[in-house]
C-alpha cells in the first residue's frame with residue numbers, strides 16, 4: 001500500500017454582483033468570488049490537492065483559463081472530472097482537511113452542508129472530510145473583505 005499527501009491553495013477576489021459560491025453551495029451574501037469559473041476556492045483547492053497527491057499536474061493545466069470550454073464552469077464538475085482521473089489511477093481518499101480564510105459571511109451554519117455536498121460529489125463518507133473557517137483578524141485583503149481563500153491537505157492511499 002502506498003500513501004501520498006497533497007496540498008492545494010486558492011484565492012479569489014470578492015466583488016459585488018457575483019453569487020457567493022463556496023464548497024459547492026451558493027450562500028446569500030452581498031458579494032461573490034470573481035473568476036473565470038464560479039470561483040469556488042474550497043473546490044479549487046481540493047481539486048489541486050488531489051492532483052498534487054496523485055502527481056497529475058495542477059488545475060490550471062487541466063482547465064486553462066484560455067480555454068472557452070471552461071468559462072463559467074461549475075467547479076463541482078471540474079472536481080468530479082479530476083476525481084475520476086485520480087480514482088482511475090487507483091487512488092482513494094484517506095482524508096481531506098480544508099480551511100477557509102474569510103472575514104464574512106460567517107460559515108458556522110454552512111460547514112455541515114458543505115461537507116455533505118463535497119462528500120456526495122466524491123461519493124465518500126463525510127467523516128473523511130474536515131472543514132474549518134478562520135478570519136484574518138481584519139488584516140490584509142482577506143481581512144478587509146476583498147478576497148477569500150482556502151487551503152486543503154489530502155491524503156490518498158493506493159491499494
Ligand code: MG
Nearest residue numbers: 010039041044
Ligand atoms: Mg480558483
